[in-house]
Amino acid sequence: MFKFIARRLLETIPVLLIIITGSFFLMHAAPGGPFDSERRVTPEIQRNLEAHYGLNKPLHRQYLDYLGRLVLHGDFGPSFKYSNRTVNELIGESLPVSLRLGMYGMIIALVIGVTAGIIASLRPNTATDYVPMTLAMTGICLPTFVLGPLLVLLFAMKLKWFNPSGWYDPTDAVLPSLTLGIYYAAYLARLTRGGMLEVLSQDYIRTARAKGASEWRVVLKHALRGGLLPVVSFLGPALAGIISGSFVVESIFQIPGLGRYFVTAAFNRDYTMVMGTVIFFAVLIVAFNLLVDVVQVWLNPRLRFQ
């Protein structure tokens, strides 16, 4: 196991290097720069600005400088757009927010999704299957930018239970977490149902039943472990996505999370921020995929021998 993890960790180094190099040069190849605006500055001011950020050096020099700072100091550099803050600070400030929101969202997704999936799988092609699965299909089809405002209209504007936006007291997390959670719950419900159906038809389940194991025991102990396998492989990338923030949910609820930077940094040509978010997300994806592999080996005894 240790060897497996160590090998996987070593493999990530070239992967990250390729991502960093690719993004760096692609980003600089895109037309327009961080200081372009409808009100153009005079050429001499432009030159001074570029000199300030080292953009006047040749591109390969900038690349090596960037890589050096990153590897030696873990320094993503100053943000071009939010100039008195560094990318490290901005990510550091917004990550906990996205992490919290993502965790709540994921918990809601897991509780609703897995439960609904199990219920649906117990009696396939009956009402207890169709109702949750129809709801799940609706959840998948209902984008967050529709669901979010709908929840706000109902719970914040009509019933006045929550604030319509903001991120101040704990109740502010409820509506955005639900918005995020319901969307993922829908996927999880369908995956769980599929996984469970597959497992429930296995011989060992019939054996368990024949031995008189209670239904709770059969479903939760014997079937669920195998039935969750597709969910687990989906969860890896989904977790990376959910905790690195959602632009749409953050924008609807005005949440100071990380998700907005993925979009706005690219629009602003905020070079350091683009790189920061890309690298951060790449590391997350790699880490969670590794985690998923480990969990899958633990869940699925057949994999242990391979």
Add this chain to the structure above:
Amino acid sequence: MIRRKEVPTLPSRKTLAAMRKAGRVRSVHLKSTAFLLHLWLLLAAALSLGGCVRPGGRVAQGNHDQILYLGNGAEPADLDPQTTIGEPESRIFNALFEGLVSMDPKDLHAVPGVAERWDISPDGCVYTFHLRHNARWSNGDPLTSHDFIESYRRMLSPALGAQYAEMFFNHVEVVNAKEFYDGKISDFSQVGFQAPDPYTLVVNLRNPAAYFLQICNHNSWYPVHLPTILKFGKFDEKSTAWTHPGNFVGNGPFRLKAWLNQQELVVERDPNYWDAANVRLHEIHYYPTENIDTEERDFRSGQLHVSYDVPLAKLDVYRKNAPQVLVISPYNGTYYYRLNVTNPILKDKRVRRALALAIDREGIVKNVMRGGQQPAYCLTPPDYEGGYVCRAGIPTDYDAARKLLAEAGYPGGRGLPPVEILINTNASHRAVAEVVQQTWRDQLHVDARIVNQEWKVYLDSQHTLNYCASRSSWIGDYVDPFTFLGLMLSDGGNNDTGFNNPEYDRLVSHSREVPDPVARREILQQAEAILLDDAPVAPIYFWTRVYLRQPSVKGWYDNIQDRHMPKFIYLEETSPPPGLQKVAADGGKTRPLLGRLP
């Protein structure tokens, strides 16, 4: 991997019956029903997450406590007035800083700021400001003319990379400011600023710029506290920690209290401010809400006193149900199309004129924008204080357009290659472009195509003249035709049309040397007439600012710069406007949503 037919999940009914008969199983069926019930309960519990908090509207409490809640459009990039250029920052600077002069909140005329009075030499080139002795920084330090000169030295240091440095040498020309910025002289005492004593500041200009006092109230001309800047970095170092809360020092009626990234920025009344006794607000909270629908919901639920914007889809609903909160005020900006003079199709002036004549401005304003905008027939918006109103214009005249096109060799549009309209990706720009496209097609039989590009790509295409017609807008920095006409100088960095007319350049440059306002306006009239005759631009409409404001906000006046000095604003306890609830009820019936204009 769902294989429905092959999944015998539960024993069949037959088997069950047999098992039951044999008394071996109580009831698998019953058991699984109970199990399902448990699961449904769990699901219901998960869905009912969350408490029943009932937060009162902030606005009602704010009215009582003199706390103003403002939608501010976007997160401020920084709080250094010398290195930021955005509108959200400049609104915050109105509270945190004060220039040599301030402005009357109603008609914008210069009123004493840090300077309690000033003298202007007869030729209009030398301004002597007499600073008040009780002006202080927010940390209690006295504010002197030396602070101003040091601030300007920083502003003009090339290493700072200040984007608005041109405010010292392009819009007004401070003696030797450009030379210092370009490194031709290194001794700052040769630049046209003098401080004969700590409370006198003399500014020497090369030309009598009529709008100089307005520029003194621009954030690039605000003083900065050098000791604080030096504590956190070098003199001319950009973006250090001096602007963080706790470190920040300003000289305005308010001081920085808190700054939560992407959440809110809070300023509070500064007791050190020289006129603190007349400042009535206790705090101002600025919200960087970029999503205009979110902002509108915040406003409607009593979380904001003033919004930054209104979704176009909501305009008619507010107009109908809550007109007292909807603000529409003329704004110092023009929406126009650039017509690329160097483009093979448009290099013929007659083609440009024809296209500019065939734009349905009334229709665009009435049916697309719907925010009280005025159709524009010239580039400079009318000065609403009664100064400059352009006499020349490009009217909407389809017959004249067809005639010109025929004269240019394209009768009935025949033989004219397709004309591309470049826009940046935005629903509102597209809607305007579609009207223009349709009118050109219907009236001139010109094949027009819309090309949309992402914002920075669009800016790049525009600057490299890689377009045919391109949507544009310009917001004036101050109320004077020069801020619009200076744009089209052949060496102007924002010309971006290839327009180059020596007579135009001569007139616009000459206007800066004429101290008499009437004679000066006359010269600018001639210049604008030349510009419009040549038609490198096709004006479409003059901007308005459209936003929402609670009736409890007092001392906030509509003005063409859309500048509101917090010093004069206060809140009165009033009951919320009755129509606001109905806005929600009608919300669904409005037109599809159009985005915000950048």
